[in-house]
Amino acid sequence: MVFEGLSSKLQETLKKIRGAGRVTEKDVKEMMREVRLALLEADVNFKVVKDFINRVSERCVGQEVLESLTPGQQVIKIVNEELIELMGGTQSRINFSPRPPTIIMMVGLQGSGKTTASGKLANLLRKQGKRPLLVACDVYRPAAIKQLEVLGSQLNVPVFSMGDKISPVDIAKAAIEHAGTGGFDTVIIDTAGRLHIDEELMDELYNIKNAVKPHEILLVVDAMTGQDAVNVAESFNEKLGIDGIVLTKLDSDTRGGAALSVRAITGKPIKFAGTGEKLNDLEPFFPDRMASRILGMGDVLSLIEKAQESFDEKKALELERKMRSQQFNFNDYLEQLEQLKSMGPLDKILGMLPGMNDKMLKSISVDEKKLARTEAIIKSMTKKERLDPSIINASRRRRIAAGSGTSIQEVNRVLRDFEEMKKMMKMFSDMGKRGKKGFGRFRMPF
Amino acid sequence: MGFFEKLKNGLAKTRKGITEKIEQVLVSFGKIDDELFDELEEILIAADVGIGTTMKITDNLRKKVREGKITNASEIKNLLKEELTRLMETEDSGLKLDTVPSVILIVGVNGVGKTTSIGKLANYYKNMGKKVILAAGDTFRAAAIDQLRIWANRVGVEMISHSEGSDPAAVIFDAVQAAKARRANLLICDTAGRLHTKKNLMEELKKIYRVIEKELPGADVETLLVLDATTGQNAVAQARTFSESTNVSGIILTKLDGTAKGGIVIAVKSELDIPVRFIGIGESIDDLQPFDPREFIEALFS
Incomplete structure (x- = not known):
């Protein structure tokens, strides 16, 4: 229990509060005890922790929280606000001298x-x-x-x-x-x-x-x-x-x-x-x-910014259209891989996703080499094969494997992954048609 | 200056950090109550002992207080000392380096003082009459090889190196062959600093370890993890992960002269049962001392 990350620890505590309909003064006290432990485990100086807990408790125990409709949310907001406050509000830059150097x-x-x-x-x-x-x-x-x-x-x-x-x-x-x-x-x-x-x-x-x-x-x-x-x-x-x-x-x-x-x-x-x-x-x-x-809450802002830098809006719309109409092919797949790569190392991107924490990241070993091999395999396909993978027979598989320096097993894996993805997309777009919220505008490449 | 004296001086800051505060608390509290334990807990936490270990220690103390029916707060100090000494003791008698050659592999995250510790270690074992060879296994960081060479020259031992950017396992392989050929007693291997979270770099470390095991079957190999005394609770995670890839058998605790605390050693021993073997208590070449748990605790409380 001692070695869980601060975010997973706080998440756990906050989940308890989230689930509850009402937060009592006792709840706040218990939660602050957990926050204190988490912060201490995170190496925050104990004096800083003390101040922090006092400030947050004061704000939480007040009417603001106890009388509000969604007390859990209110508490998260306060803890978040105070954490930001503690870390210094907004970002700073280097002071450049008007007269260089x-x-x-x-x-x-x-x-x-x-x-x-x-x-x-x-x-x-x-x-x-x-x-x-x-x-x-x-x-x-x-x-x-x-x-x-x-x-x-x-x-x-x-x-x-x-x-x-x-x-x-x-x-x-x-x-x-x-x-x-x-x-x-x-x-x-x-x-x-x-x-x-x-x-x-x-x-x-x-x-x-x-x-x-x-x-x-x-x-x-x-x-x-x-x-x-x-x-x-x-x-x-x-x-x-x-x-x-x-x-x-x-x-x-x-x-x-x-x-x-x-x-x-x-x-x-x-x-x-x-x-x-x-x-x-x-x-x-x-x-x-x-x-x-x-x-x-995840570093959602960072992720959005990174995605905006590397994703081409038009291409994304085109992809969405293709996914909906089931025309997604290996050319699109390759493009997605390249865009994903330009966003930086995968484990960094995963770390920014909400709900991801150290523990989960550890269990996912992102294999960048596998990505590179997938890319090589797709690039070893002919134009025709990329548009219509169904024509890829045994002899074509052998050629693709030899061309990409991989094995037939790996070529099969890529073909299988591709089919799986198409199936998943069909599912998503079907859901969208039935008007289910959230999936209708599904836009992520995977 | 004798060893004990030097250790005491080196630990002066640590002692100030922990014991003075404890004394203060003990003076201000006549009897043992929850508030006293809260204060003791805070002192240990401030020393980086960590909340888990701290609670373990204070829980034991509470139990002893109950059982022994102790009512005087000042007796707590002896109990705490006993508790900590018991925690830091090991059963074995130190590093096992009997075969010719035997190997010490030095691992750790970036900036903890691996190369400097190797310089000091080489000096320590050379003074014991051993023939020492160094292996410049940090082929990644700019000028790391030059840094180790300066140490090798300073101590007067041989060093095996390749160029920057080459495969560290190949350097270790060559160094092992050299150690065999020249009948060296001890080969000390430097490795590049790496964060324990980098999977590929930990794999590289495994490979280095395999090379040593394969080329020197049956030889005594000790892997020492270098920990920076200013490091917080992450040191335990470091110790755990490095152990998984290289079978860490001991710890070199560096920069103990700089910080007022040293509690992380207690946490690492308590959580993972990895003993501290050496401590770095200064800048000069002989400022690396074997770690003695009893003296460490004594010096902490004297």
């Missing part, structure tokens, strides 16, 4: 992911039309400078370094000068990881700050951090006055309570989230979406 300084504990986050941020900013310069100020960890240089060359972003014999303050100063003459409009300074209680190294950060006057100091925090996240964030904020937080390793199965704690303690916004191993896996942080995700 904009200077961004990355700070944090050892191993929080500063160097990788610096590289990802440079990549993101370059995509937005900036000319970033990475600066290697980690003169302590063996090969840290080399790491940034390798990242820079992978991204094709220049890296400024002066080796590990020069003080980071001087490196930072020289880098800013270099940015001015080199025509860079953004400078990202990667500093060495340090303990928040290491006064000497914290002083060094303070000196870098004074020397280059960064427009943005970003604290990099590991999303898996426990109760201590508050102390770390507080110390860095007190010493340097941070402007924002980058939350890394969010692609783990951590419940990420550190996000709530850090935000509540410093009052500074979480600006970016690291969500993967690849250098473009840095996303803006959306507190409202994270809150609704925690509540198990």
Whole structure:
């Protein structure tokens, strides 16, 4: 029971309330006990949890809930609202200086992911039309400078370094000068990881700050951090006055309570989230979406946005027509696969769907390779075969298998899946004809 | 500085975190009541012990209080100490590394301090007179191989490496052959940091483990999971998942000098019965110490 995700835990609790017709004061108390446990299991700092529970209970126990017609919904709404409030309302962006270069300084504990986050941020900013310069100020960890240089060359972003014999303050100063003459409009300074209680190294950060006057100091925090996240964030904020937080390793199965704690303690916004191993896996942080995700409502907004980016409205309408009229063929299937692929890794998309939680995701192992093989198999079919799969006989199957580098069994699987899907579509469109709500406008590819 | 002294210093923050608060509570409460237990629970939770383990501990305490008819709040401390020591003890006598060669495989998520720990471990075993070889199995992260090479040079041991981006299992294979050929006592294998939720990367780890088992049948192989002491409850999930793919036999707890807490070790031991073998309590090369549960708890409460 201890290791279920925060969202599944809350969902469970909320389900109890959802099912009940009326919520009593006792119900609220019991529910808040569960919310408290869930938040603590999620590594939210216990002081933050206390405040949160008090605030929510106060609002829930009031008449607002007890006299309303759908008390369950009211409670969900309040918990959601307070969670969003706790995580900082709306999204924030980098403060760009009106007079370039904009200077961004990355700070944090050892191993929080500063160097990788610096590289990802440079990549993101370059995509937005900036000319970033990475600066290697980690003169302590063996090969840290080399790491940034390798990242820079992978991204094709220049890296400024002066080796590990020069003080980071001087490196930072020289880098800013270099940015001015080199025509860079953004400078990202990667500093060495340090303990928040290491006064000497914290002083060094303070000196870098004074020397280059960064427009943005970003604290990099590991999303898996426990109760201590508050102390770390507080110390860095007190010493340097941070402007924002980058939350890394969010692609783990951590419940990420550190996000709530850090935000509540410093009052500074979480600006970016690291969500993967690849250098473009840095996303803006959306507190409202994270809150609704925690509540198990799914990251519906993110999903809709992603789908809109990659789906062509006209094609979708055409597909819907085809599905209804039973003309769906392998060309359409292939198109769907390609659109699905352009939305990003499947397990990420699944994670955004409402009702999906860590536990369910774990049981579904999304096999991207299988998708690729399916694609190869369809592409090995002739135009005629794609339009009319019924002509695919044994010898055609052999040819398709050989052409796609797969086996006849796999070709059979694809043919079977396709037929299954057609059957399902027929079911859906029949339902639509009978006027059943919800299925009539079924539009998802699968 | 002796070991005990150093451990005590390293744990000073931890001790401050837990014991001072406990003392405070015990002073402010003359008798044992629910409020006292609530406070104790809060202290353990704040130390990242986790709510499940905390409840287990306090429930046991309650039982003992009832049975022993203890009425004085200050006696609770000894009971709690006993409780925690009992929880952290193991039956075996540490790592088993008797065969030539024997292997230590180091695994963990990103940024916990695997490479640094390997540097310190190599130094520790070299000082014990063992011939140590390192395998640069992190072929993924930029400059990870260079980082390990610097450590290898610093300690003065050999390192086997391929280029960045190559198959880590192939590196381990070559390293095993080298260890056999050069009659090394101990092969320490680095691996790339990986989140335990990445199925394909955990499969890669299994493959590495299989290579070792296949090439060195009957050899002593210890898989050590490196945990960052600042990590919260997710550490238990990490320990569980890594165990499933590589049969984790112990834990290296790093960065214990930085955080005021260290309670996650207690949770991991309690939930999964994986013992802590070493702790990292500083930046320098000899700041890796064998973990002694009794001394750990003693130092925590002294």
